[in-house]
Amino acid sequence: MELLNTSGVRLHALLARLTLSEDVVGDLMQELFIRLCRSSGFDNAKDPFAYAYRVAINLAFEWRRSMRLKFQPLDEDCLPAENARSSLDVAIQTEELQRVLDATSQLSSLARDVVVMHYIEQQPYEDIGRRLGKKPQYLRSLSAKALAQLRMVLADEKNNPITEG
Amino acid sequence: MSKMNEERIKRCFEAISRFKLSDDVTARDLKRVKQGLTACIRGQKTEHRDIWRRIMESKVSKIAAAAVIIAAVLIGIHQFGGPIEGVAWADVVRPILTARTVVFNVIMAEGENVPITRVMNMGTQRVRGEVLSPDGKTVQAISIVDYDTSRMLQLIPSQKRAVLIEMKDLPEKPENILETMRNIITDLQNDPDFSVEPLGEHEIDGRIATGFRAMGPDEEVTVWADSETALPIRMEQKWRQMQFTCTDFQFDIDMDETLFSMEIPEGYSALPTAEVSIGGSNEQNLIEALRIYAEIILEGFFPNEFIGQEYMDDVMKNREKWSQYSQEQKLEFGLKLLRGYTFIQLLKDENDWNYVGKGVKFGDEESPVCWYRPTDSETYRVIYGDLSVKDVAPEDLPE
Numbered sequence: 327m328e329l330l331n332t333s334g335v336r337l338h339a340l341l342a343r344l345t346l347s348e349d350v351v352g353d354l355m356q357e358l359f360i361r362l363c364r365s366s367g368f369d370n371a372k373d374p375f376a377y378a379y380r381v382a383i384n385l386a387f388e389w390r391r392s393m394r395l396k397f398q399p400l401d402e403d404c405l406p407a408e409n410a411r412s413s414l415d416v417a418i419q420t421e422e423l424q425r426v427l428d429a430t431s432q433l434s435s436l437a438r439d440v441v442v443m444h445y446i447e448q449q450p451y452e453d454i455g456r457r458l459g460k461k462p463q464y465l466r467s468l469s470a471k472a473l474a475q476l477r478m479v480l481a482d483e484k485n486n487p488i489t490e491g
Numbered sequence: 492m493s494k495m496n497e498e499r500i501k502r503c504f505e506a507i508s509r510f511k512l513s514d515d516v517t518a519r520d521l522k523r524v525k526q527g528l529t530a531c532i533r534g535q536k537t538e539h540r541d542i543w544r545r546i547m548e549s550k551v552s553k554i555a556a557a558a559v560i561i562a563a564v565l566i567g568i569h570q571f572g573g574p575i576e577g578v579a580w581a582d583v584v585r586p587i588l589t590a591r592t593v594v595f596n597v598i599m600a601e602g603e604n605v606p607i608t609r610v611m612n613m614g615t616q617r618v619r620g621e622v623l624s625p626d627g628k629t630v631q632a633i634s635i636v637d638y639d640t641s642r643m644l645q646l647i648p649s650q651k652r653a654v655l656i657e658m659k660d661l662p663e664k665p666e667n668i669l670e671t672m673r674n675i676i677t678d679l680q681n682d683p684d685f686s687v688e689p690l691g692e693h694e695i696d697g698r699i700a701t702g703f704r705a706m707g708p709d710e711e712v713t714v715w716a717d718s719e720t721a722l723p724i725r726m727e728q729k730w731r732q733m734q735f736t737c738t739d740f741q742f743d744i745d746m747d748e749t750l751f752s753m754e755i756p757e758g759y760s761a762l763p764t765a766e767v768s769i770g771g772s773n774e775q776n777l778i779e780a781l782r783i784y785a786e787i788i789l790e791g792f793f794p795n796e797f798i799g800q801e802y803m804d805d806v807m808k809n810r811e812k813w814s815q816y817s818q819e820q821k822l823e824f825g826l827k828l829l830r831g832y833t834f835i836q837l838l839k840d841e842n843d844w845n846y847v848g849k850g851v852k853f854g855d856e857e858s859p860v861c862w863y864r865p866t867d868s869e870t871y872r873v874i875y876g877d878l879s880v881k882d883v884a885p886e887d888l889p890e
Contacts, residue, residue, distance in 0.1 A: 327528055334521045342512045351512065352520035359528050388686045422495070426503040435706060436840065445504035463869070464841050467885060473497045480495040 330359060333375050337382050343446055344386035346423060354389060358382050376457045383442050387431040429479040437472040440465050580687045580703045583716035583723050584676050590742040593669055596623075598736045610737075612669040617751040637753055644753050653755045654762040654822060672737070675710050675728060690715075695724050696738075765822060772834040778878050780831020781860060783824050785853035793848030793860050793876070797835065838863055843871070847889065851876045859889045 337358065341351045362368045362378055371377035430438055436458070443454045444465075451462035451469075458465070587593070597608045597620075609621040616639050622632040633646040641658040690702030693715070700715040713727040726737045755761050785793045816824070838844045841864070848860040855876030862873040862883070870882045873889070 327525075330521065330524060330528060334524065335517060338517050338520055339511065343507050343510045346507070346510055348512055348516055351516075352523055355520050355524045356527050359524050363528060384686050388688075391688065422499075423503050423507055426495075426500055427507065434840075441504070445501060446508045448508055460841060463885075464843075464864075467843075473500060476500050477495060477497055480500070 329362070329374055329378055333378065337378060340379065340382050340442075340447065341386050344383065344427065344442065345389065346427065350389060354382075354385050358385055361385070373457070379457075380439060383439055384435065387438060390428060390431045425480060426476065429476050432479055433472050433475060436460075437468055437475070440469050441472050441476075444469055580705065580714070582721040583701075583703065583714050586722060586740075586742045587669075587726070588673055588676060592743055592746055594739075594741040594744060594746075595737045596739045598738070599734070610669070611746060611750060613746055613748070613751055618669070619750050635751055635753060637751075642753060644755070646756065646759065651759045652762065653759040655753075655755070655764045656826075657764060657766050659766050672726070672728065675712060676705075692718060698724060700724050762819065762822070765826070772830045772837065774834070774872060774874075774880070776827070776830035777834045777861075778831075778874065778880070779827045780834075781848075781874065782878060783827055783831075787824065791853050793851045793853065795849040797846045797848065797861065839866075842866065848876075853877075862888065 334355075338351060338355055341354050341358070342348070345351055345354065358378065358381060361381055365381075368374060368377050368381075430441055433441065439458065440454060443449045443457070444451065451465045454460075455462040455465055591614070593610075593612045595610055597610050599608075607623045607625070607627060609623055611619040611621075616637065618636045618638070620634040620636070621630045622634075623629065624631055630648055633644075633648065635644045635646075636642070643656045643658065645654050645656060646652070686706055688704045688706070690704055690713070692699055692701055694700070695715045699718045701718045701721075702713065702715045704711065704713045706712075711729045714723055715725040716723045722742070723740050724738070726740075728735055728737070781793065781797075784797075785791065788794075835844065844861070844863045846861045851858045851860050853876060856879060858876045859873050860876055860878075862871045864871045864885075870884050871888055873881050873883045875881070
């Protein structure tokens, strides 16, 4: 309950970014806290927020993998206002964001967590390293490999697009 | 749609990082969670059902809900009411975690002519492994391991030979394959990254089986279980650099204790007791193992893979070359390979192990065979075809 009071908003925002869907976030938040409520790993965690944060990332991508074959329309209203976006942002189609997140779900769990924490949550490698118990240099290298892997996954997808049914 | 280069992927992440729901939606969702959590803490079953019903009735797809059910079973969701229909991950791993005796076959690689090892576990102290011929009809070798005393009795029935091996300098009490399986599953379930992916139904060995894949940071387990009995039929496990498949499970069957005797059987001639130091396997052990592969097994070339199917194929195709060596030499080679193999198995993901020895000639001082980064080191250790080793900065690693 304490975690919900102190970090609920942040975890909710994280799930929102990883699902890009208002309809799903509430359910995943419920599921997250049910899992934590029943988890001995969470009870014994040195850093409960860090534990919850990783479970949240995992839950979001678990949902995303399950939904991979279904097209999810993006809640356009929740994107930054047009005038706040750079010219390149405008060019980025919402479908691309979904594709990038779907591709991210195919990374190893560690690479996926680092990509989310660094590129989406915009945390420095030093902070991520402390949280995950890894060296920043290793995380930089992992992150670079992950981006290369994402590029390949997205290129394969472009050549062999996933279709429904 | 334009080509996705890495810069564009970063821009997408940047756009995602600015995605924000309204404060009203956030407040509504947090209120819902708070209500559910209060009920959860109080252990009110009816409220639990209500949370569950809301999840099931939400706009999350049925596929997502099914995944949630499986995860929930693992965390004790049975308190919500009656049994959940269908086979769940918790059902299929339960016998592996709790059985008194377990018998199963282990295959370290797929393909033809790959030996099968029949593993019999009585508790977790004594284990008997029978290496079967590829057709499964002949027992080629037997290993009986006493994990309490760290001793292993190896028997070759066709030659009536036996050797007792004492495992020394173990960093900790050795772990048998059943314990390894149990620990992998338990570690997976306790990890914040734990997830279960339902794989649906497939026919496995003539039976309809339900599959699940569970993934963690270092490990991945895929289990196929009989859709009617929920008993495991096939289990594929990857842990660090190790990979194996288990089939033909039998649980809680009666086994004769003499199968696990450490006494040398009557009629067998015994080689002198051998000692093998497994603890503290190091880079030199790896180099010795590479030397045996390149010099003795493959006569001048390094294997296509150091661990895996191609390596197994290489070993099987070239096994007749071993016949020129004495039993003592073969034992020595085997123990050296074991030490090198152990070194690789114990490397973690952050050690970033890479093997590129395919096609490299033994003695080639220019071509790298493998590299890894020792724990806490800024540089990598690169081993070349002449088995020399150099410290190399990450940016200077071979392409």
